[in-house]
Amino acid sequence: MTSRSNRTTVIIAHQFESADQQLDADLLGMWLFLVTELLLFSGAFLAFSVYYHQYSEAFSAAAGELHWLLAGFNTALLLTSGLTVALAEQAAVENNRRATLGLLALTIALGLAFLALKGYEYHSEYRAGLIPFLDQPFAFDGPDPIHAMLFYNFYFTLTGLHALHMIIGLSAMGVILVSGYRWRDRHRVARQVRIAGLYWAFVDIVWVLVYTSLYLVGR
Amino acid sequence: MSALSRTDAAEPASYLNAGYGLKSWLLTLDHKRIAWLYFISITGFFFLGGAAATLIRLELLTPAGDLLSDNAYNQMFSLHGIVMVWFFLIPSIPTTMGNFLLPLMLGARDMAFPRLNLLSWYVFILGGLFTLTAVVAGGIDTGWTFYTPYSTMFSNGAVLAAATGVFIVGFSSILTGINFIVTTHKMRAPGLTWFRLPLFVWAQYATSVIMVLATPVLSVTLVLLGIERAFGIGIFDPALGGDPVLFEHLFWFYSHPAVYIMLLPAMGVVSECIACFAHKRIFGYKVMAFSILAIALFGFLVWGHHMFVSGQSIYAGVAFSLLSFLVSVPSALKIFNWIATLYKGQIRFDAPMLFALSFIGLFLIGGLTGIFVATLALDVQMHDTYFVVAHFHYVMVGGMVSAYMAGLHFWWPKITGRLYPEMWARVSAIIVFVGFNLTFFPQYILGWAGMPRRYHAYADEFQLLNVFSSAGAGLLAVGYLLPLLYLIWSLRYGARASANPWDARGLEWTVSSPPPVHNFARVPRVEHEAYAYDQPQ
Numbered sequence: 001m002t003s004r005s006n007r008t009t010v011i012i013a014h015q016f017e018s019a020d021q022q023l024d025a026d027l028l029g030m031w032l033f034l035v036t037e038l039l040l041f042s043g044a045f046l047a048f049s050v051y052y053h054q055y056s057e058a059f060s061a062a063a064g065e066l067h068w069l070l071a072g073f074n075t076a077l078l079l080t081s082g083l084t085v086a087l088a089e090q091a092a093v094e095n096n097r098r099a100t101l102g103l104l105a106l107t108i109a110l111g112l113a114f115l116a117l118k119g120y121e122y123h124s125e126y127r128a129g130l131i132p133f134l135d136q137p138f139a140f141d142g143p144d145p146i147h148a149m150l151f152y153n154f155y156f157t158l159t160g161l162h163a164l165h166m167i168i169g170l171s172a173m174g175v176i177l178v179s180g181y182r183w184r185d186r187h188r189v190a191r192q193v194r195i196a197g198l199y200w201a202f203v204d205i206v207w208v209l210v211y212t213s214l215y216l217v218g219r
Numbered sequence: 220m221s222a223l224s225r226t227d228a229a230e231p232a233s234y235l236n237a238g239y240g241l242k243s244w245l246l247t248l249d250h251k252r253i254a255w256l257y258f259i260s261i262t263g264f265f266f267l268g269g270a271a272a273t274l275i276r277l278e279l280l281t282p283a284g285d286l287l288s289d290n291a292y293n294q295m296f297s298l299h300g301i302v303m304v305w306f307f308l309i310p311s312i313p314t315t316m317g318n319f320l321l322p323l324m325l326g327a328r329d330m331a332f333p334r335l336n337l338l339s340w341y342v343f344i345l346g347g348l349f350t351l352t353a354v355v356a357g358g359i360d361t362g363w364t365f366y367t368p369y370s371t372m373f374s375n376g377a378v379l380a381a382a383t384g385v386f387i388v389g390f391s392s393i394l395t396g397i398n399f400i401v402t403t404h405k406m407r408a409p410g411l412t413w414f415r416l417p418l419f420v421w422a423q424y425a426t427s428v429i430m431v432l433a434t435p436v437l438s439v440t441l442v443l444l445g446i447e448r449a450f451g452i453g454i455f456d457p458a459l460g461g462d463p464v465l466f467e468h469l470f471w472f473y474s475h476p477a478v479y480i481m482l483l484p485a486m487g488v489v490s491e492c493i494a495c496f497a498h499k500r501i502f503g504y505k506v507m508a509f510s511i512l513a514i515a516l517f518g519f520l521v522w523g524h525h526m527f528v529s530g531q532s533i534y535a536g537v538a539f540s541l542l543s544f545l546v547s548v549p550s551a552l553k554i555f556n557w558i559a560t561l562y563k564g565q566i567r568f569d570a571p572m573l574f575a576l577s578f579i580g581l582f583l584i585g586g587l588t589g590i591f592v593a594t595l596a597l598d599v600q601m602h603d604t605y606f607v608v609a610h611f612h613y614v615m616v617g618g619m620v621s622a623y624m625a626g627l628h629f630w631w632p633k634i635t636g637r638l639y640p641e642m643w644a645r646v647s648a649i650i651v652f653v654g655f656n657l658t659f660f661p662q663y664i665l666g667w668a669g670m671p672r673r674y675h676a677y678a679d680e681f682q683l684l685n686v687f688s689s690a691g692a693g694l695l696a697v698g699y700l701l702p703l704l705y706l707i708w709s710l711r712y713g714a715r716a717s718a719n720p721w722d723a724r725g726l727e728w729t730v731s732s733p734p735p736v737h738n739f740a741r742v743p744r745v746e747h748e749a750y751a752y753d754q755p756q
Contacts, residue, residue, distance in 0.1 A: 014737070015322075015329035015406070025331040025405040032397045036435040043439035043469055047454060050465060133451040150459045153452045157443070 011185060023191055030195045034202045037165070041206055044161065048154045048213065051147075058147035060218025062140065065130060066155070067121050068215040074117050075211050081110035082204045085173075085197045092190040097183045100193065104177050107200070111170045118163060131156070158210050165203050172196050233636065233733040248333035249736060254319035254634075256340050257310060262703070264306035264347065269696065271299035276658075276692040279685050284676040292675035293360035294376065300363030301381060305388050306347055308615055309477060312484035313395060313430075314343075316626050317423045319634060321399060323727035323734060324420050326408025326743045331401040339394040346388030353381035362673065364474070367455040367466045371447045379448055386441040389434045392480075396430030399423055408726070410745035414508070417725055417749040418501065421508045422487025425515040429476045429483075432519070437473035440466065464529055471522035479518040481615055482582075483511055485622030486553060489575045492625050493557050495723040496572035497564025500750040503556040510549035517546045527598045536595050543593035550586050554579060569721075570644030574625035577652045581617025585610055588663065603673070606666025609659045617655050624651070624702065631706065632716030636733040639709045643701060651698035657691025724751050 016022040052059050088103035125131065129139025132149035133156075140148045173196050180189040230236055234251045237243070244252055274295050278286045287295060318336065322329055330336050353359050359376035361369060370378050403424050407416075444466070446452040455461045494501045501507060523531060523539030557579055566572070588610045592598050601607060624647075631639050661684035666672075670681045677685070719728040726743060727734075747754065 013333075015327065015331065015333060017742070021405060025401050028404060029332060029335075029397055029401045032400055032431055033393075036393050036397075036431055039432060039435035040439045043436045043472075044443065047443070047465055047469070050462070051460070055460060133453075135451075146458075147460050150453065150461060153454055153459070157446065157452060157454070161442075 011188070019187065026191060026195060027198075030198050034198065037202060037206075041158075041161070041209075044154070044158055045209065045213070048158070051150055051154070052213075052217065055144070055147040055150065056218070058142075058144035059151045061142040061144070062148035062151035062155075063214060063217045063219075065125075065128070065140065065142070066215050067124070068219070070117060070121060071211055071215050074114050075207065077110050077114050077117075078204055078207050081107045081114070082201055084110065085193075085200045089190075089193050089197045092186065092193045095186050097186075100189065101177060101181065104173055104180075104193065108170055108173050108177070111166055111173075115163060115166060115170075118159065155214055158214060162203070162206055162210055165206070169196065169200050169203050172199065231731060232735060233731065234736045235636065235733050237736050246337075248329070248337055250318050250322055250330050250333065250336060251634075251734065253336050253340055254315050257314040257318065257343070260340075260344060260347065261307050261310055261315065264302050265699075266703075268299050268302035268307060269699065271295045271302070272692065273696065275299060276689040278675055279677070280689050282677050282679050282682050282685075287675060289675050290360060291358075293362075293673070294358035296673060297359050297362050297376075297381075298354055301350060301359070301385065303615075304363050304477070305385050306343075306350065308481040308619060309388075309392060310343065310395075311481070311619070311623050312488060312626060313399065313423060313426055313480075314340075316419075316488065316630060317395075317399065317426075317484060320630065320727055321402055321420065321423055322406065323730065323738055324417050324725060325402065325406050326411055326726050326739060326745065327402065327406035328737045328739065330398050331406055332398050335394050335398055339391045339398070342394065343388055343391040346384045346386075346391060349380050349384030349387060351384075353377040353384065356380060364470060365441075365444060366470075367444060367447070367463045368457060371444060371453075371455065379445060382441045382445050382448075386438055386445070389438045389441075392430045392434045396427035396434070399427035400431065403427075408743050408745055414505065415745060415748045416508075417487075418490035418504070418507050418511070419484075419487035421511050422483045422485075422490075425511045426480050426483045429480050429515050429518065433473045433476040433480075436469060437477075440469040440473070443469075464526070464531060467526050467529055468522070468531075471525045472519075475522040475525065476515075476518040478611075478614070479514055481619045483514060485578065485582075485619045486511065488622045488626035488629070489557065489578050491723075491725070492571045492575035492629050493560050494750050494752065495629070495721050496567045496569060496575070497561050498567075498722070498752050499560055499564040500748075500752055501556070502559035502562075503552075504748070504750070506552055507556055510552045513549040514546060517542065517549070521546060521593075524593050524598070527595055528602050540593055540595040540598075544590065547586065547590055554583060554586075568645075569628075570639075570641060570648050571625045571629035573645055573648035574621050574628065574651075577648065577655075578618055578621040578625065581613050581621060581652075581655065585613025585615075585618055588613065601666060603671055604666035605662040605670045605672055608672050609662035609666060612659045612662070617659070621651065621655075624648070627702070627706075629721070630727075631709070632720045633727060633732050633734070635710055635713070636716055636731075637709045637713030638716050638720065639713060640705050643705045647698050647701040647705075650694060650701070654691050654694030654696075654698050658688050658695055659691070661685070661687045661691075725749055 012019055012022055016025070084103045084107045088100050088107065091099035091103060129137050130152055132138045132152050138145065138149060142148060176189065176192045176196055180192070183189065234249055244256065247253060274287065275292070278284070278292055284292065353376070356377040359374070359378055359381045361374050361376065361378060365378065365382060403420060443454045447454055447456060453459045453461055455463050455466045457463065490501055490507060521539055521543040523535055524543045527536050588606070592601050592607055592610055628639060628644055631637070665681055665684050668681070670677055716732045718731050726745070729743065730738060
């Protein structure tokens with residue numbers, strides 16, 4: 001991966017024999033963590049698909065009230081941030097400090113824009129009376145409002161869980177941005193950006209699943 | 220005091236005398252010290268769960284509900300179940316012996332992620348605090364299974380705090396599992412191929428795979444339960460068309476594989492003990508390794524056998540029943556191979572061997588009665604009776620806790636550098652075996668006769684067997700308290716242990732007892748399989 005003269009500057013944790021072993025271990029660890037994250041979401045998706053199978057008409061009608069176009073724009077923002085973090089990874093490997101930090105900052109900005117739009121969506125759903133919990137007035141006027149409530153419960157649970165993962169990913173990238181600012185150990189930054197990038201790709205993919213199954217259902 | 224410091228000065232440098240302050244323990248990144256942090260905490264939880272069991276058995280001495288109110292009794296068996304399952308059985312062998320031994324057995328200086336390892340202990344303690352808060356804040360009466368809609372809508376107990384505790388402790392499992400898998404893949408010494416690994420490592424590996432794949436499903440299920448109870452975000456609420464049986468599916472998708480999180484490490488420990496005390500290569504090594512993986516795989520396909528009477532479809536019931544029988548094949552292979560290992564061995568009956576042999580006998584009884592309750596038609600009769608209680612205690616206490624004790628005694632000289640008093644340990648092994656059978660065998664008969672579980676009062680004709688059971692529980696308590704006393708005693712007064720007091724094979728016995736901080740001065744080069752008992756160490 002790197003030439004021998006470069007490797008002498010790398011700081012390796014005491015338990016490892018080489019920088020390659022350390023990177024391999026870190027990547028395998030992250031992949032395993034993503035498997036656990038996938039299973040975490042899959043439990044909620046499983047429950048959703050069971051109920052969608054039972055109450056598909058009510059769920060489709062309830063999904064019709066969501067801002068699918070706005071969320072589609074949000075999907076584009078998030079996928080673009082996936083591109084910028086992949087480019088940041090490449091820049092870090094090439095020892096390009098400016099590009100790495102700039103692209104990381106751009107990724108964070110896109111992520112924050114996503115969250116802001118998501119917040120606006122929540123607010124407009126609150127105004128429309130589509131929140132079926134916390135003793136809010138539920139003003140859904142379509143057919144079968146009881147099962148529509150079940151749909152909105154899933155909508156807020158799944159998008160909320162996803163937003164929580166966004167916040168975790170954005171915080172991690174913020175930490176890398178601050179700690180990598182001085183560019184002391186470029187191998188360390190490259191490793192961190194690569195691992196954060198894996199996590200961010202996962203957050204992207206889960207959003208695509210959330211978007212297609214919640215917003216586009218019945219369309 | 221001066222005598223003590225003189226002996227300390229004579230001690231060779233080891234992980235135990237690398238630092239003495241509290242900080243050197245609470246902020247340690249050494250896998251061997253982290254194992255000690257777990258040892259101490261799970262021992263505390265074990266005796267807390269044991270205290271709840273004592274109250275349960277005292278209440279059941281008489282048919283009338285005279286010692287505990289019905290509500291207090293419900294809280295006691297819930298506390299017993301939650302603490303024993305999530306705060307003792309699940310972490311027991313992996314976090315203590317697994318943490319201590321995995322890097323030693325692999326020829327590594329530490330785990331792949333030492334900081335993650337320490338973090339998982341703090342996460343464990345945080346989860347424990349939430350659960351203890353639940354106990355203090357009025358108890359929880361749902362049983363360890365948290366079935367909805369009782370847990371979300373009707374129970375008055377501190378369900379939210381307890382479920383949060385279990386949710387948090389799940390992350391401790393996940394982090395431990397990830398760490399073990401990466402360590403096993405990436406940290407093996409040169410020459411240590413997969414089929415040269417000790418079976419203990421195979422067992423830890425398979426257990427970690429289950430931890431990583433099953434625990435997140437429990438986490439999300441508890442999140443859904445928690446938000447339903449706290450904010451009224453109904454997911455399982457029948458009033459909204461939600462399905463409580465769906466909760467049971469998700470819960471058991473974790474909780475049945477969790478049984479194998481408890482059992483597989485026990486099988487790993489027993490394999491090490493049987494090979495060492497028969498002084499023989501383990502019989503059918505590859506079959507043993509693959510049957511561990513097979514049990515881990517089949518464990519994911521059988522969760523529906525907990526729900527034969529919950530209203531799932533009869534066809535699903537038939538499929539789950541047949542799949543459950545499949546688990547008995549690799550389990551039986553393991554038992555036959557242990558017995559074949561004993562054949563023509565030079566058997567020594569030291570305490571670890573006594574505990575390991577009890578494991579085989581008790582696990583055999585627990586496993587065979589498991590076939591009874593996996594049989595669809597028979598389970599309709601057995602479900603929610605003491606027969607089921609006896610069955611899973613034979614597997615978890617008779618099986619798993621016996622193996623935990625076997626491993627604890629087997630590696631005690633390595634962990635502490637001291638020998639435990641052999642005579643007392645043998646006495647304890649025999650007391651535990653007798654006490655255990657006296658406690659739980661009568662419960663099979665009670666269940667067969669129709670005594671339902673989870674009631675604080677019962678019909679008069681069941682009293683005699685319940686008295687036997689409670690008397691056995693007293694004996695069992697003595698059997699578990701004895702090791703607590705003599706093991707602590709041996710920390711100071713036990714004879715010094717050599718590097719390999721059992722004449723065992725394996726990399727962990729090549730380093731001094733207790734091991735040095737970084738385990739190996741030079742990375743070892745492995746040329747033999749793990750059980751080369753035909754060659755000198």
